[in-house]
Amino acid sequence: MFTNLFSLDGRIALVTGGSRGIGKMIAAGFLSQGAAKVYITARKAGPCDATAKELSAQYPGECIALPIDISTMNGIEMLAAEIKKREPRLDILVNNAGAAWGADFDEFPESGWDKVMTLNVKTPFFLTKALAGPLRAAASADKPAKVINIASIDGIFVNPMETYSYAASKSGLIHLTRRMAVKLIRDHVVVTAIAPGPFQSDMNKAARDNADQVATRVPAGRIGTDEDMAGAAIYLASRAGDYVVGATIAVDGGIVYANPGIKGDGWD
Numbered sequence: 446m447f448t449n450l451f452s453l454d455g456r457i458a459l460v461t462g463g464s465r466g467i468g469k470m471i472a473a474g475f476l477s478q479g480a481a482k483v484y485i486t487a488r489k490a491g492p493c494d495a496t497a498k499e500l501s502a503q504y505p506g507e508c509i510a511l512p513i514d515i516s517t518m519n520g521i522e523m524l525a526a527e528i529k530k531r532e533p534r535l536d537i538l539v540n541n542a543g544a545a546w547g548a549d550f551d552e553f554p555e556s557g558w559d560k561v562m563t564l565n566v567k568t569p570f571f572l573t574k575a576l577a578g579p580l581r582a583a584a585s586a587d588k589p590a591k592v593i594n595i596a597s598i599d600g601i602f603v604n605p606m607e608t609y610s611y612a613a614s615k616s617g618l619i620h621l622t623r624r625m626a627v628k629l630i631r632d633h634v635v636v637t638a639i640a641p642g643p644f645q646s647d648m649n650k651a652a653r654d655n656a657d658q659v660a661t662r663v664p665a666g667r668i669g670t671d672e673d674m675a676g677a678a679i680y681l682a683s684r685a686g687d688y689v690v691g692a693t694i695a696v697d698g699g700i701v702y703a704n705p706g707i708k709g710d711g712w713d
């Protein structure tokens with residue numbers, strides 16, 4: 446008989462970029478399945494604190510704000526030190542904070558390359574490395590620790606938007622997930638990724654402000670919901686996902702399986 450296959454009872458988690466959007470969906474999802482503490486980060490302290498307060502009021506577990514800019518090595522070390530000071534063990538790390546940049550090929554600036562590649566690829570690697578101690582301390586063969594990287598379907602197929610560094614960063618993160626997974630599984634730390642399709646957020650303003658129009662390009666006929674994102678993250682974080690190692694799960698209503706380049710897909 447299966448019991449508690451999707452439970453996160455007593456787990457300690459850190460979700461970067463948890464103040465809003467996809468990170469907030471995941472933080473709420475973890476708390477809904479019994480996580481004891483979910484730390485969230487963001488640069489802006491006000492929204493980070495507000496979300497922590499909101500989620501702590503909704504669930505039995507605690508949501509704790511740690512507002513730190515993690516786009517620098519200094520910020521990464523500060524966040525890791527803060528976690529280590531408070532927790533000997535970390536069960537789940539979600540590398541979700543990310544940035545995007547769009548510009549014509551001929552105008553694309555170096556700043557739009559460096560900002561995106563740093564936060565979307567370098568930060569997940571070095572934050573995982575900085576937190577490897579508490580992740581390994583939480584991990585056992587029976588209850589592995591989890592690292593979940595939030596990639597994008599833009600790292601799987603070619604999006605018509607001119608977001609060169611974003612596409613490269615997400616594709617890089619998907620392969621980095623595989624590479625780190627085969628190393629860290631030896632310590633019972635399971636590394637996976639989620640590749641979201643369109644979800645309402647400040648980053649995806651099209652999905653937020655024109656959901657019906659975006660939905661016309663999604664085989665499922667709708668954009669993603671909080672439940673869709675939380676469900677995938679809970680699966681990977683819980684016992685149910687323990688044997689998924691290095692894989693990236695597309696949560697996209699079927700977009701990556703639709704054939705790009707045909708009518709109505711945004712290329713015209």
Ligand SMILES: NC(=O)c1ccc[n+]([C@@H]2O[C@H](COP(=O)([O-])OP(=O)(O)OC[C@H]3O[C@@H](n4cnc5c(N)ncnc54)[C@H](OP(=O)(O)O)[C@@H]3O)[C@@H](O)[C@H]2O)c1
Binds near residue numbers: 596
């Ligand atoms: N929404 C979608 O449709 C979609 C699709 C595919 C992939 N994704 C991916 O999902 C992840 C979350 O995106 P989202 O759509 O939820 O975006 P969002 O609404 O812009 O949220 C981004 C989060 O990251 C935080 N953040 C940004 N820069 C940071 C930094 N330097 N240090 C610490 N925190 C930082 C933001 O807070 P502050 O601004 O206060 O720092 C916020 O909490 C990203 O990796 C994105 O690429 C999203």
